[in-house]
Amino acid sequence: MTVEDLPPEAQVAIGYASPEHRGAFAALLAFDRNLARSVAGASEAIVGQLRLAWWRDAMAESADDLPRGNPLLDALADGFGEQRQHLGALVDGWESVLLAEPIDRLAIQALKTGREAGWLALGTALGAGADDTAVRLAAGRWALADLLSGLPQEDRTPEIIADAQASLGQPAPLPLGMRPLAVLDALAxxxxxxxxxxxxxxxxxAMVALRAGVFGR
Structure with missing residues (x-):
């Protein structure tokens, strides 16, 4: 998966990363999208679980034992280092969505938690110096907005919408190194x-994204 395969808001956000860190941001968002496609494209739950299990096992491998040759896995290894092992929580979150029929509040919360873990791991890997609470809040809002915007209308229950909107609030400052997340948070x-x-x-x-990309809010 390339940057061009990502949603437009992800492509815009990545553009505000520093050149040396752009690959790490792209890897996280591409990994999340890959897992989403594995869930959406699974003809049966067991098929999706097998695909997710491969990624979960890969995230748990040490750097010395990690297989090379998969472009996305290579990008995650290069961008995250040992922090890659925290991405297993993101796999778990998507598995909760896979097994929920229909999607429910518990599955949404599990995905939100997994996505937050991914962004926290990225901030640590990059040495961004971000406050964990600020990253978690921003990542959580993006996680909910991204999921909600993609849900069929019949799955957007009042409870799910209310839960998502409960996360709204004033954004906490994020450092320059996490500017792509600030862009996604503003859009979310x-x-x-x-x-x-x-x-x-x-x-x-587009103006919201530009302002967040320039000023971080």
Whole structure:
């Protein structure tokens, strides 16, 4: 999976990363999208679980034992180092979504927690010096907005929308090194306020992304 395969808001956000860290941000977002596709494309739950298990095992491997040759796995190894092992929580989150029929609040919470763990691991790997609470809040809002915006209308229950909007609030400052997350958070807050609108659609959202990319909020 390349950057061009990612959603437009992810492509925009990655553009605000420093050149030396751009690959790590792209790897995290590509990994998340890969897991989402594994879940969405599974003809049976067991098929999806087998795919997810491969990635879970790979995240648990030490650097010396990690197989090479898979471009995404290589990018995660290079971008995350030993912090890659924390990405198993992201796999667990997507497995919860896979096994929920239909998707429910518990599965959504599990995915939110897994996505937060991924961003926290990335911040540590990059030495961004970000406050964990700020990263968790921003990542959680993006996690919910991204999921909600992709849900079919019939799955957007009032409870799910209310849970997602409960995460709204003033963003905590993120360091320059985590500017892509600041962009996604700004777009997520706008999306959630609108009940799960697409994160990047129209001139207004483009301006929101630009302001967050430049000023971090």
């Amino acid at each position: 807050r706008r999306s959630l306020a609108a009940g799960g609108a697409p994160l990047l659609a129209g001139r207004r959202s």
